[in-house]
Amino acid sequence: MSGDELENYESEMELQLYREYRDVVGLFRYVVETERRFYLANAVEVKARAEGGEVFFEVLMEDAWVWDIYRTARFVKRVRVLSFKDVNVEELPRNDDLQLPQDGPALP
Template structure:
């Protein structure tokens, strides 16, 4: 496999991953970004730990989806991540109702 073929394959995998993300993002309540991964989750618990003067973060997520094109299964029941870098957690807006994109709705 040439370098060009590998790059084309990785580009296609990233596009498929983005499409999957776009299709499922509304099913989740939180976006969690760590130094290594990006997650969607329905429950998140963040704990700041201090061991021998070293501060680290422990993040536990339930019903999660992992942005990782190399994982064969991206849906995970429970995830626990430990990191020494910052963790970004955002709660997603959940609209009460969403209308179809089709402009002919109701006609």
């Protein structure tokens, strides 16, 4: 496989992954970003841990989806991740939280 073929393959895989993300994001409540991965999950618990003078974060997630083009199974029932850098957790807006204007877009 040539370099161009490999690059095209990876680009196609990333596009497929983005499309899958777009299709499933509405099924999840949280976005979780660690130093190595990006997750969608319905339950998240982050615990700061200290051992031997080192501080790290234990992230427990349930009903998760993993952003990783090399995984064949991206849906995970339970996952435990250890991260030695900050962990970012954001709650996604629920469909009922989004309020659209009744009389069309709010553009000038």
